Amino acid sequence: GENVEQHPSTLSVQEGDSAVIKCTYSDSASNYFPWYKQELGKGPQLIIDIRSNVGEKKDQRIAVTLNKTAKHFSLHITETQPEDSAVYFCAARGGSYIPTFGRGTSLIVHP
Amino acid sequence: NAGVTQTPKFRVLKTGQSMTLLCAQDMNHEYMYWYRQDPGMGLRLIHYSVGEGTTAKGEVPDGYNVSRLKKQNFLLGLESAAPSQTSVYFCASSPQGSSYEQYFGPGTRLTVT
Numbered sequence: 114g115e116n117v118e119q120h121p122s123t124l125s126v127q128e129g130d131s132a133v134i135k136c137t138y139s140d141s142a143s144n145y146f147p148w149y150k151q152e153l154g155k156g157p158q159l160i161i162d163i164r165s166n167v168g169e170k171k172d173q174r175i176a177v178t179l180n181k182t183a184k185h186f187s188l189h190i191t192e193t194q195p196e197d198s199a200v201y202f203c204a205a206r207g208g209s210y211i212p213t214f215g216r217g218t219s220l221i222v223h224p
Numbered sequence: 225n226a227g228v229t230q231t232p233k234f235r236v237l238k239t240g241q242s243m244t245l246l247c248a249q250d251m252n253h254e255y256m257y258w259y260r261q262d263p264g265m266g267l268r269l270i271h272y273s274v275g276e277g278t279t280a281k282g283e284v285p286d287g288y289n290v291s292r293l294k295k296q297n298f299l300l301g302l303e304s305a306a307p308s309q310t311s312v313y314f315c316a317s318s319p320q321g322s323s324y325e326q327y328f329g330p331g332t333r334l335t336v337t
Contacts, residue, residue, distance in 0.1 A: 119266075145324045147324070147325065149326075154331075156314050156316075156328030156329050156330050157267070157328045159326070162324075162325065202267065206324055210318065210320075211257075211269065211272060211282070214266045214267040215266060216265060216266035217264075217266050
């Protein structure tokens with residue numbers, strides 16, 4: 114089955130800095146890669162996703178890049194703000210409808 | 225729309241007791257999922273359903289049962305709770321077709337003593 118590795122497990126940045134979270138996956142058939150943000154006491158919520166026919170996607174301060182050859186994808190957050198502090202999960206989903214999640218990254222943005 | 229709702233929000237059980245967690249969605253989604261979230265372990269799939277009347281095992285199904293009698297509801301049962309089942313449980317749903325986004329509920333925090 115699919116295996117998704119996510120790094121780092123914790124990321125601490127100063128407000129205004131950029132943050133990068135990286136994930137690797139094992140199944141070359143995976144074709145959908147979502148990123149979820151989980152705020153304290155809430156359920157995860159989709160913030161951006163990318164499909165295998167696209168190399169990069171951007172939405173305001175958030176961007177995701179995908180390298181299918183190397184089987185890795187990354188989340189980039191620019192100009193971080195304290196409200197970006199949360200746990201971020203990557204996931205990979207192949208031909209089935211069952212995604213495999215990474216273990217999460219706790220992002221802390223210091224004012 | 226309320227989206228995905230979960231009942232209850234918190235629960236404390238004694239070892240050996242049973243309970244049912246209810247998940248409801250009002251988005252007419254075909255697929256529904258139950259996850260557990262433990263520190264450092266991410267989201268682990270317990271069971272899932274691809275439509276009314278169907279269920280399937282996920283990554284960590286032991287000690288749990290599920291039922292999907294109605295399309296909008298997905299029930300997770302613990303027949304004999306164990307301390308290892310102390311966790312936060314999330315339900316999610318997703319539509320059929322090319323859109324794969326999952327919509328998560330707010331979670332149920334379960335403590336088994």
